[in-house]
Amino acid sequence: MATDPKRRAAGTCTQCGSVFAVRRSDDAVEPIGVRRCSCGNSSFDVLESEPIDPYATDG
Numbered sequence: 001m002a003t004d005p006k007r008r009a010a011g012t013c014t015q016c017g018s019v020f021a022v023r024r025s026d027d028a029v030e031p032i033g034v035r036r037c038s039c040g041n042s043s044f045d046v047l048e049s050e051p052i053d054p055y056a057t058d059g
């Protein structure tokens with residue numbers, strides 16, 4: 001199945017907190033465009049379940 005843009009989300013590295021665009025799969029969160037964070041970590045937490053919106057200014 002091709003990459004579903006609806007599965008894109010914002011995520012953070014669980015180690016250093018860097019923000020990435022991530023893709024949600026069944027039970028995993030994978031960064032888009034990179035294999036792992038620049039800090040070497042490859043675990044990410046999802047910040048939002050909606051596509052990244054550069055105009056979102058919540059707060």
Ligand SMILES: [Zn+2]
Nearest residue numbers: 013016037039
């Ligand atoms: Zn990191």
